[in-house]
Amino acid sequence: xxxxxxxxxxxxxxxxxxxxxxxxxxxxxxxxxxxxxxxxxxxxxxxxxxxxxxxxxxxxxxxxxxxxxxxxxxxxxxxxxxxxxxxxxxxxxxxxxxxxxxxxxxxxxxxxxxxxxxxxxxxxxxxxxxxxxxxxxxxxxxxxxxxxxxxxxxxxxxxxxxxxxxxx
Amino acid sequence: xxxxxxxxxxxxxxxxxxxxxxxxxxxxxxxxxxxxxxxxxxxxxxxxxxxxxxxxxxxxxxxxxxxxxxxxxxxxxxxxxxxxxxxxxxxxxxxxxxxxxxxxxxxxxxxxxxxxxxxxxxxxxxxxxxxxxxxxxxxxxxxxxxxxxxxxxxxxxxxxxxxxxxxxxxxxxxxxxxxxxxxxxxxxxxxxx
Ligand SMILES: [Zn+2]
Numbered sequence: 001x002x003x004x005x006x007x008x009x010x011x012x013x014x015x016x017x018x019x020x021x022x023x024x025x026x027x028x029x030x031x032x033x034x035x036x037x038x039x040x041x042x043x044x045x046x047x048x049x050x051x052x053x054x055x056x057x058x059x060x061x062x063x064x065x066x067x068x069x070x071x072x073x074x075x076x077x078x079x080x081x082x083x084x085x086x087x088x089x090x091x092x093x094x095x096x097x098x099x100x101x102x103x104x105x106x107x108x109x110x111x112x113x114x115x116x117x118x119x120x121x122x123x124x125x126x127x128x129x130x131x132x133x134x135x136x137x138x139x140x141x142x143x144x145x146x147x148x149x150x151x152x153x154x155x156x157x158x159x160x161x162x163x164x165x166x167x168x
Numbered sequence: 169x170x171x172x173x174x175x176x177x178x179x180x181x182x183x184x185x186x187x188x189x190x191x192x193x194x195x196x197x198x199x200x201x202x203x204x205x206x207x208x209x210x211x212x213x214x215x216x217x218x219x220x221x222x223x224x225x226x227x228x229x230x231x232x233x234x235x236x237x238x239x240x241x242x243x244x245x246x247x248x249x250x251x252x253x254x255x256x257x258x259x260x261x262x263x264x265x266x267x268x269x270x271x272x273x274x275x276x277x278x279x280x281x282x283x284x285x286x287x288x289x290x291x292x293x294x295x296x297x298x299x300x301x302x303x304x305x306x307x308x309x310x311x312x313x314x315x316x317x318x319x320x321x322x323x324x325x326x327x328x329x330x331x332x333x334x335x336x337x338x339x340x341x342x343x344x345x346x347x348x349x350x351x352x353x354x355x356x357x358x359x360x361x
Contacts (some may be wrong), residue, residue, distance in 0.1 A: 022335055023328050026306065028313050057339040058307065064288040071200040071209065073193035079214040083188070086218050087181055097222060123212045 013040070017049045024060060025051075177332050180224065188217055191235055194309065201304055212249055216242040235282045236318040241320070243301060250297075292340040297333035306331055 017040050023029045024037045064100055073081075086093045095102050192213060200209035219241050220227055220234070225244060227237050270325075292300055304310045306327075313324045320327070 022326070022331050023313070028328070040238075053339045054335055055310050057335050057342060060284070060288050060342060061292075061303070061307045061338070064285050067285060073195045073196060075188070075192050075196070075214060075217075076210055079210050082351055083217055083221070086221050087184070093222070095220075117277050 013048055014044060015039070017044070017047050021047075021051050021054045022058075025054060182227070182349075184221055184224075184352050187234060191238050192217075195238055196307060198239065198304060199236070199242050199246050201308060202300070203241070203249060208249055209246075212242055212245045233315075233318060234314060238307070240321075241317045247297060287342060287345045288338075290345070291338040294341055295334050295337060299330055299337070301329045302327055303334050303338075 017037055019036060020029060020033065024034055029037065041051055195213045196206075196209050196214065199212045203209055203212070216238055220238060227234060255266070270352045293305065296301065301320065302316060302322075305316045306313075313327045316322070316327045317324045322330070
């Protein structure tokens with residue numbers, strides 16, 4: 001019973017040690033925990049095996065990182081020009097950055113403008129129709145005189161003007 | 169007033185140009201490793217730098233590590249790039265492209281020479297994006313847990329946890345590959361004799 005408990009404690013300890021092996025190898029552990037790990041590693045075969053595996057993987061990764069093709073270390077002239085454009089034209093760049101919102105807004109404005117024009121055209125047409133029906137009544141002509149191309153007399157008829165002269 | 173504004177803009181430009189010179193190489197390398205594509209990496213890094221210029225007031229202030237901010241933005245841009253590429257590949261001739269790259273690899277005389285590197289790259293590819301990001305930042309870019317935490321938004325404890333699991337996964341994959349290679353070598357020798 002006592003042995004099993006002791007075994008569990010070591011298991012727990014080994015688990016913790018193995019979890020911190022990478023931090024230990026990359027110098028991320030503090031001084032005290034590092035000493036604890038190195039002391040444990042000196043006497044625990046299981047953790048030694050685990051450490052060997054982690055070390056081998058790290059070594060392969062580091063080799064690979066050094067052997068990798070040399071990526072260009074500088075942005076191309078074309079990409080530099082694009083950045084310079086951003087610096088020279090902040091207002092245009094602001095629009096470019098919001099091109100989706102700006103195009104939706106423009107589309108909306110166009111739709112509104114078209115609707116507005118259509119509404120105005122409809123109103124003008126309606127006004128003309130109202131004038132057409134009201135015309136004969138306002139002029140005061142008999143209904144059979146509906147030809148509105150007839151010029152409306154601007155001055156009273158000559159017989160009306162001469163009428164007061166004849167009265168005295 | 170106008171002159172003062174121009175002076176401020178000129179100062180901003182010179183600080184920005186110094187920042188570009190300081191960070192472009194590391195960013196290009198990091199993004200190229202994530203994308204396996206140096207040309208796309210140029211686009212991604214350019215976008216990250218343009219974003220820095222646009223968000224100048226939010227980023228260039230005390231308490232913000234601009235290098236870490238750029239890594240974060242470039243990483244997100246790269247992930248967007250991968251998503252777009254995956255969508256395109258799904259839409260188009262995905263299988264055709266894969267077959268072509270495989271054939272190209274097998275006919276490439278460098279392929280066998282680079283076999284060890286291919287294995288490590290395959291093991292890296294098998295990780296999920298978060299694990300790969302943390303491995304690249306820690307092992308390739310030699311960042312500290314605290315810097316990785318600042319870049320990724322993860323806690324330092326979480327960074328250690330993810331790294332531990334990523335290295336375990338890679339170790340298992342690499343030892344499998346090693347075993348397979350040894351088996352193949354053994355069978356080849358047997359058939360020769
Ligand atoms: Zn142990």
